[in-house]
Amino acid sequence: EVAGAMDAYLQGLQPVPSRRLTKGRFSPAAKRGEKLFNSKEAGCTQCHTWPLLTDLQSYDVGTASRFDRDTSAFDTPTLIEIWRTAPYLHDGSAATIRDVLTTANRGDQHGKTSHLTAEQLNDLIEFLLSL
Secondary structure: OHHHHHHHHHHHOOOOOOOOOEOOEOOHHHHHHHHHHHOOOOOHHHOOOOOOOOOOOEEOOOOOOOOOOOOOOEEOOOOOOHHHOOOEOOOOOEOOHHHHHOOOOHHHEOEOOOOOOHHHHHHHHHHHOOO
């Protein structure tokens, strides 16, 4: 009975809209970022699949350290409300989304971002922070 009540409660939760939305809509930059997010060029949807923006799987994304025992694979987090969940990565080592996509993205293991222009990177970040 308690488990059923908890499930009902969790299913009723609604995400808090990002402050980056304008009247509930993406900005032009976020719309460009959404196209990039969904593209094979960036590969974000290989792990962050719609509608939950996670595939509920674990991967080795190159962030394990000597403090992580018995695993180098970490759960794919949802990107819903990512605008309010900093710091990022399993250990909080990325202060910003930009850090996740650049300095913490060795080998393009958090999406293929190393080839993106500064404008494309900004658009992708704007989209992510609008979710």
